[in-house]
Each structure stands twice: as C-alpha cells, then as structure tokens.
Amino acid sequence: MGPKAVSKTPTKTGKQANAAAKAALRGSYANKKRAIRKNTSFHRPKTLELSRAGKYPRKSVPHAPRMDAEKVLIHPLNTESAMKKIEENNTLVFICNVKANKRQIAAALKKQYDVSCVKINTLIRPDGSKKAFCRLTADVDALDIAATKLAIV
Structure with missing residues (x-):
C-alpha cells in the first residue's frame, strides 16, 4: 500500500485562520457603516x-440657626377667646414669629412644652404679629398644659 493522498481542502480551523489573515491585511475598519444624519440639529x-x-468655603463660619424654638414662640395668649379655645377645643393659642411656618411652630411646641399637635391654624393679626391655634392630641389636656407649663389659667 502506498502513502495516503493529502487533501488540499482546508479544515474548519484553517478556514478561520485564512479569514483572520485576510481581515488583518484588509484592516478591521474597512467595512464600517456610517450613520446617516437626517436632522440638521446635533444633540451632544x-x-x-x-x-x-x-x-x-465661601463662608468662613456658617450662620447659627436663625429660627430656633425660643425665637418661634413669643408668648401664649390668655384672652377670653383663647381661654374658650383651651377649654372647649383642646387648643392652645400662641403669638409667634411672623417668619415661622407651621412645621417650625409644631417643633417648637414639642421641644419647649413636650406636646404634639394634631393641627395648627395661623393668621396674621392687624397689628402684624402671627397668631397660631395649636390643637393638641386627644391624650393631652390643653387646660392642664396651660395651668402647669404655661401658667396662664
């Protein structure tokens, strides 16, 4: 028996190697597709x-808090109508800083008198001061707070 004939057709790995060699000669950027611009405006x-x-830092020392609990509540109001609110509606009435908002008033009440509010209504009086009606939660008696902590009853 004679020697076996060697086939000249390349194998699968040989084909891949030939394709890689051709791509290396051609360069990998030869067939790059270009995007067609259909609009005149370019968005970066x-x-x-x-x-x-x-x-x-732009400020050498940061400013101290401008509106702390002592500056928010100025004093409690003890007029007849305020007393009626305390007795009937479980509501405390305060004169507050004009620049204080309802959240700041509630936080000041919590910090100074340890009471939490259900609702706070505010108004600006004709003399320019702010009046706050603070309705307390049902578990706290406004008359008791007014007598013990505020000393207005």
Missing part, C-alpha cells in the same frame, strides 16, 4: 459630569 451626547468641589 450626555457625558459624565462629576460634582464640583470648591477649593475653599
């Missing part, structure tokens, strides 16, 4: 924008 793609860190 969004890129990563890191937050800036200042080189130095």
Whole structure:
C-alpha cells in the first residue's frame, strides 16, 4: 500500500485562520457603516459630569440657626377667646414669629412644652404679629398644659 493522498481542502480551523489573515491585511475598519444624519440639529451626547468641589468655603463660619424654638414662640395668649379655645377645643393659642411656618411652630411646641399637635391654624393679626391655634392630641389636656407649663389659667 502506498502513502495516503493529502487533501488540499482546508479544515474548519484553517478556514478561520485564512479569514483572520485576510481581515488583518484588509484592516478591521474597512467595512464600517456610517450613520446617516437626517436632522440638521446635533444633540451632544450626555457625558459624565462629576460634582464640583470648591477649593475653599465661601463662608468662613456658617450662620447659627436663625429660627430656633425660643425665637418661634413669643408668648401664649390668655384672652377670653383663647381661654374658650383651651377649654372647649383642646387648643392652645400662641403669638409667634411672623417668619415661622407651621412645621417650625409644631417643633417648637414639642421641644419647649413636650406636646404634639394634631393641627395648627395661623393668621396674621392687624397689628402684624402671627397668631397660631395649636390643637393638641386627644391624650393631652390643653387646660392642664396651660395651668402647669404655661401658667396662664
């Protein structure tokens, strides 16, 4: 028996190697498709924008809190109508800072008198001061708070 004939057809790996050699000769960017622009306006793609860190603080010392609990509530009101609110509606009436909002008033009441409010209604009086009607929760008696902590009854 004579030697076996060697076939000249390349194997699968040989075909892949030939294709890779041709691609290396041609260059991999030869067949790149170009996107067609159909619009005249160009929108710049969004890129990563890191937050800036200042080189130095713009204020040397930060300001102390402008509206603390002592500045929010000025004094309780003890007029006849305020007493009626205390007795009938479980509501305390305060004169407050004009710039204080309802959340600040509620926080000041919680801090100073340890009572929590269900609802706060405010109005600006004709003399320019702010009046706050603070309805307390059902478990707290406004008359008791007015007598013990406010000393107005």
